[in-house]
Amino acid sequence: MFDGITLQSLLGDLSHAVAPERLGPKVTERVIWRAVTDEKKIALTFDDGPHPVYTPLVLDILEKHDVSATFFLIGKNIESNFELAQRIVQSGNEIANHTFTHPLMFKLSDDEMQSEISRTDALLRGLCNHPPKFLRPPMGLFSKRVLDIVEQSGYRTVVGDVYPRDPHLPGTNRIISRVLSRVVTGSIVIMHDGGNSNHVDRSQTIAAVSQLIPQLRKRGFEFVRLSELVGSKSQVY
Numbered sequence: 001m002f003d004g005i006t007l008q009s010l011l012g013d014l015s016h017a018v019a020p021e022r023l024g025p026k027v028t029e030r031v032i033w034r035a036v037t038d039e040k041k042i043a044l045t046f047d048d049g050p051h052p053v054y055t056p057l058v059l060d061i062l063e064k065h066d067v068s069a070t071f072f073l074i075g076k077n078i079e080s081n082f083e084l085a086q087r088i089v090q091s092g093n094e095i096a097n098h099t100f101t102h103p104l105m106f107k108l109s110d111d112e113m114q115s116e117i118s119r120t121d122a123l124l125r126g127l128c129n130h131p132p133k134f135l136r137p138p139m140g141l142f143s144k145r146v147l148d149i150v151e152q153s154g155y156r157t158v159v160g161d162v163y164p165r166d167p168h169l170p171g172t173n174r175i176i177s178r179v180l181s182r183v184v185t186g187s188i189v190i191m192h193d194g195g196n197s198n199h200v201d202r203s204q205t206i207a208a209v210s211q212l213i214p215q216l217r218k219r220g221f222e223f224v225r226l227s228e229l230v231g232s233k234s235q236v237y
Contacts, residue, residue, distance in 0.1 A: 008168045016165045016178060021140060021190075024159055030147050032134075034161040035186035035229045041222045042187045043229045044069040044209075045160060047098055047136065050081040050088065051194035054202040058193045058209060059091055065213045068092045070226040072136045072158075075100030075120035077194055078127075089127050094225040097121060097135040097155060102196040106143040113149045121153070133227055134158045140190075158226065160188035166205040167192050175208035180215065186229065 024033040035041075049055045049071055062069055071088050073095055078085045089095060099105065099116040108116065117135065124132040135155040137146060142157060150157045164170070164178035179189060191205050213223070 009170050011168060013165075013168075013170065016163070016170075019163075019182075021159055021161055021163050022182075024161070028147070030151075030157060031142070032156060032158045032160075032188070032230055034184075034188055037186045037229070039222070040185050040220050041224050041229055042183060042185070042189060042216070043226045044189050044191070044223055045072060045096075045136075045158075045226060046070070046191055046193040047072045048074055048077070048102065048192050048196055048200075049194035050077050050084040051200060051202070052081055052084065054200070054206060055081070055084055055088070055193045057206045059087060059093075061206070061210050061213065062093070063091060065217075067213055067223040068094070068225050069223070070094040070096055070134070071193070072096045072098035072134075073120070073124065074098050074102050074194065074196065075116075075123050078120070078123045085123075085127055094227055095124055095127060096132055096158070096226065097124060099135075099138055102138045104139065104141060105137050105146045105149075106141060110145070110149060113146065114153065117150065117153045117155070134230075136160075138196075156230075158188065158230075160190040162187045163190040164208075166202070166208065167195070169201065169204055172204045172207040172211075175204055176211055176215070179208075179212055183216065183221070185221075188226065188229070 097120050100119040135150050136158050140159045162182045164175040166175050
């Protein structure tokens, strides 16, 4: 009845309408959803990279606008694109853990989860001079056991509160409007520069980011890395 992209977009529409990430603080306070701050700061975050096509385009936009972001990297993608991962760091961005193969973590054994985290952790530590702080579970899905393992591994679990469902290809304008309609002071915006399949299309995300940065700046928002938004003593939702 629908072609693949249309069905994908419809699923994204439903997911965005439900917006489970906005209900997150009522589920658990062990996950970082949004920062509580009096300053008009937000964090742009990008998942699933590095990607040889789309990550450089995101970096070009960030550099053009003098913006730093946080990239949640997949370990196997770091191995395939190590020099690109180095560019992410050298450009002043923060890197964080998004597991090694992007599995649904709650389906794994404890040992498998620890391996997913530690293999990526070793790569991240080889890219930066300080230990990585944050981990975003793939798909933003977790259980109490996942949170236990993440914390035992020395990480803080992050999801975020503004997710325009850009992988569902809803259209550039819809990505922009979804972010603008929900972003508030302390927001953590979730977008994607890479993927976990052989057929990755982030062209809509690229187009949206190039327009979102100046529009959000006009609203008075300052872009910071996640570690700057979420300090060790800061309150989070």
